[in-house]
Amino acid sequence: MRNFLTAVVLLGLGVGLNSCxxxxxxxxxxxxxxxxxxxxxxxxxADTVGVFGVGISGSDSIFSQSTLATGVAIPLNPLAxxxxxxxxxxxxxxxxxxxxxxxxxFESVDCGPREILSNLxxxxxxxxxxxxxxxxxxxxxxxxxxxVYRCPITNIVKIQFRQLLAxxxxxxxxxxxxxxxxxxxxVPLRFFADAEEDAVVLPLDQSSNSTTFIFDSKDNGINQLTxxxxxxxxxxxxxxxxxxxxxxxxxxxSDFDISKVLVDSIYDPPTTNIMLLRCPDTNLVEISLxxxxxxxxxxxxxxxxxxxxxxxxxxxxxDSLTSSLILPLDVTKDQTDFNIVxxxxxxxxSIGYQRTSQVFHGQCNxxxxxxxxxxxxxxxxxxxxxxxxxxxxxxxxxxxxxx
Amino acid sequence: MRLLIINIALLIxxxxxxxxxxDSVAVKIDTLQEKPSYFPTGLRVGTDLISLIKTPVSDxxxxxxxxxxxxxxxxYLTVDVGSWSKAFSSExxxxxxxxxxxxVGADINLMxxxxxxxxxxxxxxxxxxxxxxxxxxxxxxxxxxxxxRNLSNPSASASWAEITMxxxxxxxxxxxxxxxxxxxxxxxIKGAEQFEVYDIPGYGLASKNTYxxxxxQVFYRIPFTR
Numbered sequence: 185m186r187n188f189l190t191a192v193v194l195l196g197l198g199v200g201l202n203s204c205x206x207x208x209x210x211x212x213x214x215x216x217x218x219x220x221x222x223x224x225x226x227x228x229x230a231d232t233v234g235v236f237g238v239g240i241s242g243s244d245s246i247f248s249q250s251t252l253a254t255g256v257a258i259p260l261n262p263l264a265x266x267x268x269x270x271x272x273x274x275x276x277x278x279x280x281x282x283x284x285x286x287x288x289x290f291e292s293v294d295c296g297p298r299e300i301l302s303n304l305x306x307x308x309x310x311x312x313x314x315x316x317x318x319x320x321x322x323x324x325x326x327x328x329x330x331x332v333y334r335c336p337i338t339n340i341v342k343i344q345f346r347q348l349l350a351x352x353x354x355x356x357x358x359x360x361x362x363x364x365x366x367x368x369x370x371v372p373l374r375f376f377a378d379a380e381e382d383a384v385v386l387p388l389d390q391s392s393n394s395t396t397f398i399f400d401s402k403d404n405g406i407n408q409l410t411x412x413x414x415x416x417x418x419x420x421x422x423x424x425x426x427x428x429x430x431x432x433x434x435x436x437x438s439d440f441d442i443s444k445v446l447v448d449s450i451y452d453p454p455t456t457n458i459m460l461l462r463c464p465d466t467n468l469v470e471i472s473l474x475x476x477x478x479x480x481x482x483x484x485x486x487x488x489x490x491x492x493x494x495x496x497x498x499x500x501x502x503d504s505l506t507s508s509l510i511l512p513l514d515v516t517k518d519q520t521d522f523n524i525v526x527x528x529x530x531x532x533x534s535i536g537y538q539r540t541s542q543v544f545h546g547q548c549n550x551x552x553x554x555x556x557x558x559x560x561x562x563x564x565x566x567x568x569x570x571x572x573x574x575x576x577x578x579x580x581x582x583x584x585x586x587x
Numbered sequence: 588m589r590l591l592i593i594n595i596a597l598l599i600x601x602x603x604x605x606x607x608x609x610d611s612v613a614v615k616i617d618t619l620q621e622k623p624s625y626f627p628t629g630l631r632v633g634t635d636l637i638s639l640i641k642t643p644v645s646d647x648x649x650x651x652x653x654x655x656x657x658x659x660x661x662x663y664l665t666v667d668v669g670s671w672s673k674a675f676s677s678e679x680x681x682x683x684x685x686x687x688x689x690x691v692g693a694d695i696n697l698m699x700x701x702x703x704x705x706x707x708x709x710x711x712x713x714x715x716x717x718x719x720x721x722x723x724x725x726x727x728x729x730x731x732x733x734x735x736r737n738l739s740n741p742s743a744s745a746s747w748a749e750i751t752m753x754x755x756x757x758x759x760x761x762x763x764x765x766x767x768x769x770x771x772x773x774x775x776i777k778g779a780e781q782f783e784v785y786d787i788p789g790y791g792l793a794s795k796n797t798y799x800x801x802x803x804q805v806f807y808r809i810p811f812t813r
Contacts, residue, residue, distance in 0.1 A: 242731060243731055261728075262726075262731070263734075288722065288781070289782065289785070289794070290682050293677065293682075296680045297724045297782070
């Protein structure tokens with residue numbers, strides 16, 4: 185009996201001490217985040233979507249702005265029971281009308297009240313398919329409540345930019361085009377505005393058998409490409425119904441140096457369909473600027489107002505701070521005169537050279553330049569020819585001491 | 588914590604007292620089998636000392652509880668009636684509730700042959716509570732804005748079950764003292780209209796599916812026979 189009563193006393197003591205652990209943890213009390221995952225209908229795998237932003241009814245806040253994402257987390261209003269999530273994506277504008285139950289719970293004196301959201305459901309949407317996978321909104325970013333599925337996109341073409349070199353490598357190397365934008369002529373939209381891309385994915389016009397794209401490049405100006413194709417009506421996935429499928433891609437016209445069709449069918453996710461290749465620039469001379477004539481003097485940045493050449497009205501390096509110049513020589517003559525306007529005054533330099541013609545990659549009729557020499561210069565110290573043959577990509581050809 | 592220490596001290600002294608009494612009567616055990624009498628011999632009426640002490644000491648609690656039991660051989664019919672109100676407030680929020688509760692159940696005395704009617708018991712209870720709650724707070728959200736919310740559950744109710752265990756020890760003439768430890772189980776709640784019920788009078792935190800309770804009680808016994 186004594187042992188039994190001792191056990192009873194200890195039990196009572198344990199129950200008493202248990203009271204010390206009643207206070208709840210106040211961390212992450214809110215559970216008003218709804219996770220939306222983007223998925224592909226045909227394989228159920230994650231889909232990376234270009235999201236311009238997600239807006240919500242009842243707030244002017246925009247979430248997940250300008251991002252490539254496989255999912256987004258959006259806050260729900262704890263004081264409401266319905267909310268519309270507006271998605272602005274590269275695939276178009278979409279919405280999900282969600283309904284949920286919000287209940288207030290007084291957590292503790294220290295933690296205060298919180299709103300508990302539950303019973304999440306989708307009332308309406310205009311995605312291809314939507315499924316609620318967890319009806320309890322989240323406390324932290326990460327989980328998924330709603331899986332959004334999309335049908336395959338059958339009108340997207342992937343175009344890759346390549347830079348050819350003065351060699352025999354067939355397709356050169358990837359070229360990061362500094363784009364002002366790409367505009368399809370059938371729709372008033374500018375894609376890839378102020379972007380630097382080595383490939384772009386663009387929509388084809390489904391109401392026509394050809395689409396013209398205008399590429400506006402910061403370095404290479406404006407080029408135009410017209411893609412032709414046929415259209416098939418086919419049911420790829422039962423849930424998506426009959427879709428318009430672009431096939432038999434071909435280049436109708438292009439003013440890029442070289443344009444090639446690699447794959448003439450549309451894939452989702454896209455595979456490279458078309459390559460746009462630029463011929464090598466074999467007339468670029470690289471001039472380094474130095475402040476003294478010591479042998480190992482480093483390049484020095486100079487403020488340049490502009491540089492002009494005798495064969496073109498184009499101005500180079502306008503209001504630029506640079507320690508190295510890359511300038512195009514005149515391929516129609518054996519000499520090019522440049523006038524470099526420094527902040528401190530203008531100085532001229534005349535470069536002489538020999539020219540020979542050569543065809544690269546079957547279509548690039550290039551002028552190769554070598555035997556560089558300084559014909560004349562206004563610099564106190566005569567510019568020095570370091571390498572007398574032009575390369576692409578460029579190498580340091582001439583050293584100018586601007587003292 | 589102070590209350591807990593006092594309780595533990597009282598409990599230990601009670602158990603020690605009980606122990607000495609039960610040791611002394613062990614030699615008097617009659618080996619003859621007496622036919623048990625189920626006629627009640629007395630009514631014990633008591634109150635919970637913890638509620639009585641907490642009410643003037645704490646500014647967050649106000650309550651009382653009355654307990655009664657009547658014996659049928661080794662079985663006791665027990666009834667508890669009580670009331671409690673709680674109130675918490677800070678700059679950002681305030682919560683208060685008030686309500687009444689009752690429990691009814693039975694205990695079985697495991698120390699049947701004690702001449703002083705000391706008892707160590709196990710028992711079961713069914714309990715119900717009727718109460719109201721108010722919650723006022725400042726809602727703050729960086730996306731959806733701020734505001735003040737005033738919520739109430741004017742007529743909520745709850746019911747639950749309890750497993751009990753305790754001691755009753757005679758301390759002087761017709762006075763008994765003891766404790767009842769309660770394991771409260773699975774509250775069913777109705778009438779949570781505007782917010783989730785926080786605190787159920789007689790039970791405690793509604794968010795807990797099991798909860799413990801502890802009464803330290805003093806009883807006066809009214810005998811039916813001399």
